[in-house]
Amino acid sequence: MKIVETKKEVREQVREWRRQGLSVGLVPTMGYLHEGHKSLIDRAVAENDRVVVSDFVNPMQFGPKEDLASYPRDLERDAALCEAAGANLIFHPQPEEMYHDDFSSFVDMSTLTGGLCGKSRPIHFRGVCTVVSKLFHIVTPDRAYFGQKDAQQLAVIRHMAEDLDFGIEIVGCPIIREEDGLAKSSRNTYLNRQERQAALVLSRSLAAGKEQIEKGERDAGKVVQAVTEMIREEPLAKIDYVEIVDWKTLEPVKEIDRPVLAAVAVYIGKTRLIDNFIYGG
Ligand code: PAF
Numbered sequence: 001m002k003i004v005e006t007k008k009e010v011r012e013q014v015r016e017w018r019r020q021g022l023s024v025g026l027v028p029t030m031g032y033l034h035e036g037h038k039s040l041i042d043r044a045v046a047e048n049d050r051v052v053v054s055d056f057v058n059p060m061q062f063g064p065k066e067d068l069a070s071y072p073r074d075l076e077r078d079a080a081l082c083e084a085a086g087a088n089l090i091f092h093p094q095p096e097e098m099y100h101d102d103f104s105s106f107v108d109m110s111t112l113t114g115g116l117c118g119k120s121r122p123i124h125f126r127g128v129c130t131v132v133s134k135l136f137h138i139v140t141p142d143r144a145y146f147g148q149k150d151a152q153q154l155a156v157i158r159h160m161a162e163d164l165d166f167g168i169e170i171v172g173c174p175i176i177r178e179e180d181g182l183a184k185s186s187r188n189t190y191l192n193r194q195e196r197q198a199a200l201v202l203s204r205s206l207a208a209g210k211e212q213i214e215k216g217e218r219d220a221g222k223v224v225q226a227v228t229e230m231i232r233e234e235p236l237a238k239i240d241y242v243e244i245v246d247w248k249t250l251e252p253v254k255e256i257d258r259p260v261l262a263a264v265a266v267y268i269g270k271t272r273l274i275d276n277f278i279y280g281g
Contacts, residue, residue, distance in 0.1 A: 001083045003075070003090040007138045010052065010091050014139060022049035026141035026168075028132055031055040031092075032072040033081045036176040036184040040145040043173055045086040052139050053082050054091045056098065061127030072189050091139070098134060107133045112159055112250050116152045116263055117274065120240050128153055129160050136166050143169040147176075149183050151261050151276045155250060175275070177203065183275045190271040198236035199268045202275040205230040205242075209262055210277050218256045220244040231266055240265035240272060247281045256280075 004010060014024055025048030027040045033055075044051045055078050062068035075092060082090055106126055113125035136144065144161075146154045158170045176184045181203035182196075191199055209227040217223055228242045245252050247259040259281030265274045 001079070001088055001090065003079060003092055005091075005093055006097060007093070010089070010138050013089055014052070017050050023143075024048055024139065024141045025051045026135065026139045026144045027051065027053045027087070028135050028144065028146070029053060029055055029078075030057045030071065030186070031078050032074055032186040032189070033078045034176075034184045034186060036147055036149060038081060038085055039176050040147060040173050041082060041085040041087050043171065044143070044145050047143060047171075048141075050089070051087045052089045052091055052141065053078075053087045054093075054135050054139070056091070056093055056131070058098070058127055058131040059095055060099070060130055061124050063121055063123055066121075067187075067190075070190075072186055091135075098131065106130050107160065107164070109156060109160060109163075112152070112156050115245065115250055115252070116241060116243060117265060118152070120265070125153070125156050129156065132157055133160070133164070133166075136161075136168055141168055143171050145171045145173055147174075148172050148278070149175045149185065149274065149276070151263060151278065152250060155247070155261075181207070183273075185273065187271055187273065191268060195236055195269045195271065198234050199271075199273055201231050201234040201237050201268075202264055202266055202273055206262060206264060206275055206277055210279065213256055213262075213279050220253050220256050220260070223256070223262070227262070227264065231264070236268055238267040240267060247278055 025044035027044050029037050057071050059068055107129035108126045118125055154172045161168055161170050182199055205227045209223045212223050224242050224244055231237050231239055242264045244260050244262045247261045260279050263276035
């Protein structure tokens with residue numbers, strides 16, 4: 001497995017693979033890889049002849065008060081995980097390689113990005129769409145793999161790939177959880193012991209909401225209220241949002257009469273965590 005830092009090296013490698021008639025999968029990541037990322041790499045390895053993992057903490061998707069500087073990084077550990085999973089190339093660019101001094105073109109979306117995480121992170125999806133578009137142009141994969149934990153991101157990228165005719169299959173992969181239910185996330189490393197315990201309220205409250213729906217509750221407001229009340233019982237938790245939205249448009253629904261995304265974003269101490277489930281989709 002190779003680790004490269006330049007777009008030129010990625011392009012040369014992919015060109016060589018294409019000459020050999022090989023298919024290419026891309027797993028975009030910000031590094032500090034965990035079992036969730038590994039599941040994306042495993043799937044990419046199973047479905048493609050060659051797999052590129054991008055490992056880049058993208059400054060453009062962090063707001064001024066967010067955790068860009070403290071975001072965990074460990075290339076050596078990432079490389080070991082990628083190699084063991086059977087990836088062929090890690091693209092690990094420096095920010096200057098991705099954004100030259102007078103960089104001024106952005107990919108912005110007028111739907112899907114205003115609600116949910118977009119409300120409290122107004123520039124986030126512009127940064128995600130811009131960097132993912134660049135990665136798509138650099139790697140030109142057949143397929144690209146994204147986790148459902150970032151469900152809004154998955155919906156946004158699917159829409160963008162279609163709008164802009166990338167011709168790349170966007171593959172969504174299930175959420176990977178710790179044994180006690182906490183969704184795997186690089187940000188879980190920020191949690192101290194007490195917070196780690198408190199963080200279970202995300203998966204627990206969502207499971208309770210899902211059970212209500214499965215038992216026949218169709219009033220989205222009632223399910224949102226039940227999930228909200230459960231989270232409020234946890235003293236270390238501060239709710240950013242609890243919402244049930246149409247899984248296609250991401251617009252809030254009153255009645256659960258179509259595929260929906262139930263999603264929460266909750267601060268546990270200073271750490272903002274997200275989790276969700278899709279019902280009927
Ligand atoms: O999900 C992530 O880790 C990032 O948002 C992504 C897709 C790699 C873009 O920087």
